[in-house]
Amino acid sequence: MKNVFLPNSIEEFRQIWSAVPDAVLMAGGTDLLVSLREGKTKVKNIISLERISELRHIDCSGGEILIGSLVTHQQILDAPIIAEALPVLRQAASLLGSPAVRHMGTIGGNICTASPAADLLPALYLLDARLELHTERTKRTVPITDFIIGPRQTSLSEGEFLYRIRVPIPVPNTRAYYFKVGQRKALAITIASMAALLRLDTDMTVLEGRFSWGSVGPTVLRFPETEKILQNQKLSEPLLKEIGEKSARLTEPISDIQASADYRRMLVSNFPLRLLQAEKYTGSNGKK
């Protein structure tokens, strides 16, 4: 039998954790309880963070959106500030799991599981998210790229937990997109995904373009050198094709039960072309 602790505040949580330092943290439990049941993880003590209301806030301050680690995917979908400032994160949350999974699962759990197929990660990489990590005594803020170091591996140290996520608000008139391919529309593990952000001049010249790729490497990937190709070029089909093909060569996909590495590469080279279609459907204001 495992003990389950449910602290109501950060202070209470710290006290419990120092008394049972071997405890594993639980947010929504949608990854943790599945892996415990599969017997992959053995634990004696569980600390559930779900009642710490301080971790459930979404705030806006100093040009950043601050998202508590226990914010659920449903909260992301419901928050007007996310729809307005970070539509790409909202889009990603809308494609994650099923309604009940979105009611339970959290952004912090999605990050700390560190699966290359996790749906919120491409958006968070694209937006240059930073993570606030706390221990009883220390606080540090690290870019998400430094936090996730491999498939299901993070640089979380002993006694450290994810407090909240800081996401800089993109400048106005940036358009952002998230495309995911899975075996079906709901409850499907991502075979490959792309998040993209475009800032265009009125004549369709690209001022800035960012792309991040999910499930085609040990972590979510970004290729800054390839992104630069877009700069000051008119948005066009050949240009997007070039981005796709160059990125596909840089990805390191694996073949698994979901799909082959070749299929994943093919998805990567074609994803950017979808931006043109999305453009047609959404008109010129770019709102998704």
Add this chain to the structure above:
Amino acid sequence: MKISFRLNEKMIEIETAPDRRVIDLLREDLGITGTKEGCGSGECGACTVLIDGVSKLSCLMLAAQLEGRSITTIEGLVQDGKLHPVQKAFVSHGAVQCGFCSPGMVMSAVDLLQRNPLPGRQEIRRAVSGNLCRCTGYQKIIDAIQSAAKELD
């Protein structure tokens, strides 16, 4: 560990292991067997219940999490011996074949109609996208939810 919570509007107190899954607490310890277990891993939705009115999966919740909460199962939708409008619509539209998925489907539908009283068919499809049905082909389930929405409105 002793936990107390509201089950279908009644306060109860029960001695249980804190890491007992809520689905086991319901079905095996309390004998409330309307809630079903299909996959045990979040994929099928058969175990859907409402926690403080919000749909969650009882196979991925631990008993300790219920402390002080209110849980509604399919049994709790019946009021004064009368079926809930969603349940009635499932019956009248033939949205039930073997019935294994029905409790979870109905709970997901109730959650949807609380958020969105007049959903379109696409919204209904999305709302039950985490509930698998191996019999009906889903169309009659969607018909039933749509008609319940009209009746409740």
